[in-house]
Amino acid sequence: MKYLLTSGGISNPSIADTLVDLLGKPIAESSALFIPTALYPFSVGPVMAWRAISGRGPNPLCELGWKSLGVLELTALPTIRKENWAPAVREVDALLVGGGNVLYLTYWMRQSGLADILPSLADMLYVGVSAGSIAVTPHNCDAEFDLQFLPDGRSDMAEGADKALGLVDFTLYPHLDHPEMPDTTLANIEKWASGIPAPTYAIDDGTAIKVVDGRASVISEGNWRLFNG
Numbered sequence: 709m710k711y712l713l714t715s716g717g718i719s720n721p722s723i724a725d726t727l728v729d730l731l732g733k734p735i736a737e738s739s740a741l742f743i744p745t746a747l748y749p750f751s752v753g754p755v756m757a758w759r760a761i762s763g764r765g766p767n768p769l770c771e772l773g774w775k776s777l778g779v780l781e782l783t784a785l786p787t788i789r790k791e792n793w794a795p796a797v798r799e800v801d802a803l804l805v806g807g808g809n810v811l812y813l814t815y816w817m818r819q820s821g822l823a824d825i826l827p828s829l830a831d832m833l834y835v836g837v838s839a840g841s842i843a844v845t846p847h848n849c850d851a852e853f854d855l856q857f858l859p860d861g862r863s864d865m866a867e868g869a870d871k872a873l874g875l876v877d878f879t880l881y882p883h884l885d886h887p888e889m890p891d892t893t894l895a896n897i898e899k900w901a902s903g904i905p906a907p908t909y910a911i912d913d914g915t916a917i918k919v920v921d922g923r924a925s926v927i928s929e930g931n932w933r934l935f936n937g
Contacts, residue, residue: 709826709827709829709830709832709833709834709875710730710832710833710834710918710919710920711833711834711835711836711844711875711876711917711918711919711920712726712727712730712833712834712835712836712916712917712918712919713836713841713844713876713880713916713917713918713919714767714835714836714837714838714841714882714911714913714915714916714917715837715838715841715882715883715884715911715912715913715914715915715916716766716767716837716838716882716883716912716913716914717766717767717768717769717837717913718768718769718772718835719767719768719913719914720914720929720930721929722927722928722929723914723916723927723929724772726916726918726927727772727833727835730833730918730920731801731802731833733801735772735773735774735775736773736774736775737775738774738775738801738802739774739775739776739777739799739800739801739802740774740776740777740778740800740801740802740803740804740835741777741778741779741780741796741797741800741802741803741804742760742761742769742770742777742778742779742780742804742805742806743779743780743781743782743803743804743805743806743813743840744757744760744761744779744781744806744808745781745782745783745806745808745812745813745816746805746806746807746808746809746810746812746813746839746840746843747760747806747807747808747809748783748808748809748812749808749809749812749854749857749858750808750809750857753808756808757806760806761779765806767806767807767837767838767913769804769806769835769837770804776800778796778800780793780796780797780803780822782813782816782817782819782820782822783816783820785820785821785822786819786820786821790821794821794825797822797825797829798825798829798832800832801832801833802832802833802834802835803832803833803834803835804835804837804840805834805835805836805837805840805841805843806837806838806839806840807837807838807839807840808838808839809839809850809854809857810839810842810843810848810849810850810851810854810872811848811850811851811854811855811858811865811866811869812854812857812858812865813839813840813843814843814848814872814873815865817843817873818873823873826844826873826875827875838882838883841880841882841917842872842879842880842881842882843872843873844872844873844874844875844876845872845873845874845875845876845878845879845880845906846871846872846874846876846877846878846879846906847870847871847872847879847904847906848869848870848871848872849879849880849881849897849900851869851870853891854869855869876919876922876924877906877907877922878906878907878908878909878917878924879901879904879906879907879908879909880908880909880911880917881897881900881901881908881909881910881911882911882912882913883912883913884897884910884911884912884915884930884931884932884933885912885931886912886913892910894910894933897910897933897935898910898933898935901935902935907934907935907936908934908935909924909926909932909933909934909935910932910933910934910935911926911928911930911931911932912930912931912932913930914928914929914930914931915927915928915929915930915931915932916928
């Protein structure tokens with residue numbers, strides 16, 4: 709699987725060009741599925757999901773002119789026969805994974821069975837935004853924040869909150885120096901990264917990490933920093 713891990717979506721021409729390069733063809737000739745699951749723990753989650761799907765959200769992704777675009781809701785998949793949804797996943801060119809609550813997203817990636825098949829999708833492009841990007845790294849930088857939104861009695865969700873799927877070998881901390889996110893200062897990210905046994909990329913909303921054949925490279929029209937674990 710190839711990865712384009714972003715903080716703020718397809719937010720500038722450099723990231724857009726990288727998306728097309730990784731697809732190997734124009735967006736208008738490419739199919740995708742969008743995963744909004746990470747948004748639902750929040751009180752305005754349904755509105756945020758609709759905005760993202762309809763291309764009215766703050767992080768450009770669904771509105772890029774895809775040949776075809778569907779919605780893959782992970783919480784529904786355990787009630788559906790795998791043979792009815794897995795082929796649809798395997799047939800698209802890209803999975804678009806939106807932002808929100810990392811812990812909730814990774815829980816349902818595992819529960820749905822999607823996490824099990826992701827490593828087998830060698831030719832597919834995984835495009836993450838914020839939580840969607842953090843989800844495939846080894847460590848969840850948002851664990852403390854995410855835990856606030858768990859329903860009562862769901863200790864199974866809380867177990868291993870600081871761990872994500874580990875499909876790439878580095879950790880990602882998005883929204884570097886975002887004015888509405890006080891925890892994303894460079895100093896705070898450096899402090900967090902000092903306790904992580906893996907390289908950590910701090911990236912702003914104008915930056916993305918491209919991963920092909922396990923090799924990561926930075927695409928940026930903004931600011932970023934790499935801390936070695």
